[in-house]
Amino acid sequence: xxxxxxxxxxxxxxxxxxxxxxxxxxxxxxxxxxxxxxxxxxxxxxxxxxxxxxxxxxxxxxxxxxxxxxxxxxxxxxxxxxxxxxxxxxxxxxxxxxxxxxxxxxxxxxxxxxxxxxxxxxxxxxxxxxxxxxxxxxxxxxxxxxxxxxxxxxxxxxxxxxxxxxxxxxxxxxxxxxxxxxxxxxxxxxxxxxxxxxxxxxxxxxxxxxxxxxxxxxxxxxxxxxxxxxxxxxxxxxxxxxxxxxxxxxxxxxxxxxxxxxxxxxxxxxxxxxxxxxxxxxxxxxxxxxxxxxxxxxxxxxxxxxxxxxxxxxxxxxxxxxxx
Amino acid sequence: xxxxxxxxxxxxxxxxxxxxxxxxxxxxxxxxxxxxxxxxxxxxxxxxxxxxxxxxxxxxxxxxxxxxxxxxxxxxxxxxxxxxxxxxxxxxxxxxxxxxxxxxxxxxxxxxxxxxxxxxxxxxxxxxxxxxxxxxxxxxxxxxxxxxxxxxxxxxxxxxxxxxxxxxxxxxxxxxxxxxxxxxxxxxxxxxxxxxxxxxxxxxxxxxxxxxxxxxxxxxxxxxxxxxxxxxxxxxxxxxxxxxxxxxxxxxxxxxxxxxxxxxxxxxxxxxxxxxxxxxxxxxxxxxxxxxxxxxxxxxxxxxxxxxxxxxxxxxxxxxxxxx
Numbered sequence: 001x002x003x004x005x006x007x008x009x010x011x012x013x014x015x016x017x018x019x020x021x022x023x024x025x026x027x028x029x030x031x032x033x034x035x036x037x038x039x040x041x042x043x044x045x046x047x048x049x050x051x052x053x054x055x056x057x058x059x060x061x062x063x064x065x066x067x068x069x070x071x072x073x074x075x076x077x078x079x080x081x082x083x084x085x086x087x088x089x090x091x092x093x094x095x096x097x098x099x100x101x102x103x104x105x106x107x108x109x110x111x112x113x114x115x116x117x118x119x120x121x122x123x124x125x126x127x128x129x130x131x132x133x134x135x136x137x138x139x140x141x142x143x144x145x146x147x148x149x150x151x152x153x154x155x156x157x158x159x160x161x162x163x164x165x166x167x168x169x170x171x172x173x174x175x176x177x178x179x180x181x182x183x184x185x186x187x188x189x190x191x192x193x194x195x196x197x198x199x200x201x202x203x204x205x206x207x208x209x210x211x212x213x214x215x216x217x218x219x220x221x222x223x224x225x226x227x228x229x230x231x232x233x234x235x236x237x238x239x240x241x242x243x244x245x246x247x248x249x250x251x252x253x254x255x256x257x258x259x260x261x262x263x264x265x266x267x268x269x270x271x272x273x274x275x276x277x278x279x280x281x282x283x284x285x286x287x288x289x290x291x292x293x294x295x296x297x298x299x300x301x302x303x304x305x306x307x308x309x310x311x312x313x314x315x316x317x318x319x320x321x322x323x324x
Numbered sequence: 325x326x327x328x329x330x331x332x333x334x335x336x337x338x339x340x341x342x343x344x345x346x347x348x349x350x351x352x353x354x355x356x357x358x359x360x361x362x363x364x365x366x367x368x369x370x371x372x373x374x375x376x377x378x379x380x381x382x383x384x385x386x387x388x389x390x391x392x393x394x395x396x397x398x399x400x401x402x403x404x405x406x407x408x409x410x411x412x413x414x415x416x417x418x419x420x421x422x423x424x425x426x427x428x429x430x431x432x433x434x435x436x437x438x439x440x441x442x443x444x445x446x447x448x449x450x451x452x453x454x455x456x457x458x459x460x461x462x463x464x465x466x467x468x469x470x471x472x473x474x475x476x477x478x479x480x481x482x483x484x485x486x487x488x489x490x491x492x493x494x495x496x497x498x499x500x501x502x503x504x505x506x507x508x509x510x511x512x513x514x515x516x517x518x519x520x521x522x523x524x525x526x527x528x529x530x531x532x533x534x535x536x537x538x539x540x541x542x543x544x545x546x547x548x549x550x551x552x553x554x555x556x557x558x559x560x561x562x563x564x565x566x567x568x569x570x571x572x573x574x575x576x577x578x579x580x581x582x583x584x585x586x587x588x589x590x591x592x593x594x595x596x597x598x599x600x601x602x603x604x605x606x607x608x609x610x611x612x613x614x615x616x617x618x619x620x621x622x623x624x625x626x627x628x629x630x631x632x633x634x635x636x637x638x639x640x641x642x643x644x645x646x647x648x
């Protein structure tokens with residue numbers, strides 16, 4: 001039997017990606033456009049249809065048929081019903097029946113999950129988690145999402161909410177998180193949380209910091225990337241802020257290890273690009289919080305390998321499994 | 325095909341139980357003796373052999389053969405090799421090849437896991453977790469153990485350590501745990517931790533408390549049961565100590581829910597016997613810490629249903645699966 005081909009879509013806050021992906025994880029063609037985030041679903045669907053048609057034409061031109069559509073969506077979804085709950089980035093998506101819409105448009109079955117689950121599955125099957133039985137995946141960016149795979153299949157849990165490591169609580173007296181609760185991992189280690197902690201440090205008064213130069217003297221303009229840049233340049237305050245973020249992230253990862261005992265922890269998003277300067281201290285911090293039984297054969301903590309392709313490859317697997 | 329019969333053993337710190345269990349969870353015969361905990365494995369094995377022989381005779385007398393031996397052990401084990409790592413309660417067990425020993429003694433294949441995993445499996449298949457896809461089980465006693473089942477099978481993880489909810493950290497500034505780390509769930513909510521917190525309250529000075537009567541005036545004699553008794557009698561200090569323990573337990577359970585999204589949470593051990601006086605406030609506290617997505621269809625948090633039979637029934641399932 002020949003290879004099977006899927007039309008895969010990744011709907012994010014800043015870009016829309018579509019790709020033609022084979023069941024062995026090969027990307028045969030790919031397109032990308034900016035997300036019209038102020039227009040929600042109604043502005044996005046025509047762009048997806050347009051890119052999708054081109055890719056189906058491409059498949060036809062190489063003598064291949066497309067079997068199904070797989071979708072990675074940047075926000076919570078009801079994967080069983082193929083319905084968006086809401087977008088993390090844009091309005092006009094609440095309750096949108098996305099798979100039904102695309103099924104009508106393309107005459108193909110469509111299956112969807114959120115982007116953290118899609119990326120977790122992509123990395124588990126084709127990336128840094130390949131070959132490991134139990135994989136814990138984290139994506140650290142504006143928020144902290146996560147996904148869990150066991151034997152190459154997503155563990156979604158009863159409500160499809162499994163893997164929400166970003167909202168596990170690591171300090172009941174910690175700062176308020178975007179979710180409204182206190183001391184979540186995300187409230188310490190997401191990009192905006194790192195920026196907030198840096199800002200708080202600078203606002204304590206007469207501090208000299210490379211961060212002030214980078215942000216043009218206005219602490220309110222600081223981003224997580226600027227803190228990382230200043231830390232790279234050896235700035236003491238930036239280094240201490242990142243150290244604090246990694247400490248709480250380590251508690252969250254160690255907690256997840258105690259519960260799940262994964263064979264590997266894969267981290268994607270901005271932090272994955274930082275390399276050993278982040279991963280080496282992170283591994284040491286996690287080790288500090290683990291029961292001794294884990295240390296004899298401590299699971300690896302490694303950067304994601306597929307970058308932006310992870311959710312597309314995961315979407316392929318979701319379509320291939322038929323949304324199971 | 326007829327029913328299949330297994331010889332099941334539960335090796336705990338205070339008692340040894342053996343039972344003849346059918347593959348549909350029926351207990352056909354059972355025996356119990358005190359654990360000779362000061363004698364370790366060498367004192368325990370003859371008692372197990374003796375009880376086991378009687379049960380095999382019983383099986384023969386009703387025309388049944390015994391297929392295999394399943395063991396629940398009170399401490400960490402290497403389940404793949406059938407080897408005890410150590411006992412939580414007794415010396416003389418380190419590295420003991422328990423399944424090989426029993427295989428020689430009985431001429432039957434033997435399989436083993438720790439008691440938290442065995443009880444989790446027992447409750448999932450035959451008790452309070454029956455019929456639920458994903459089950460999180462906690463046993464709250466001298467320590468806090470746990471186990472996870474998915475589709476009626478244990479999720480053991482890469483090192484067989486999954487389910488260690490007792491050693492997830494819920495407050496980095498919390499009290500020191502038996503494991504040597506700070507602020508684990510176990511350091512707040514185990515029986516001895518509740519007793520410690522009560523003692524600390526009483527030692528703050530001129531407190532009037534029912535607990536002082538119950539413990540005969542010596543705060544050092546207080547146990548978790550005495551705190552529960554005083555709380556039952558309406559003692560304010562005991563009530564506030566238990567409320568604090570449940571608050572941190574709730575954080576641990578909510579964290580596990582965010583990671584796993586179980587369909588039900590089953591709690592065994594002493595606390596399970598307390599009933600709604602503990603479970604009603606615990607559910608409310610957990611709800612407070614959950615993302616809104618969980619609240620629409622919040623997983624049940626319920627007492628274990630099988631009591632002391634849970635590890636024996638789980639041991640049957642472990643033997644039936646052949647240690648897989």
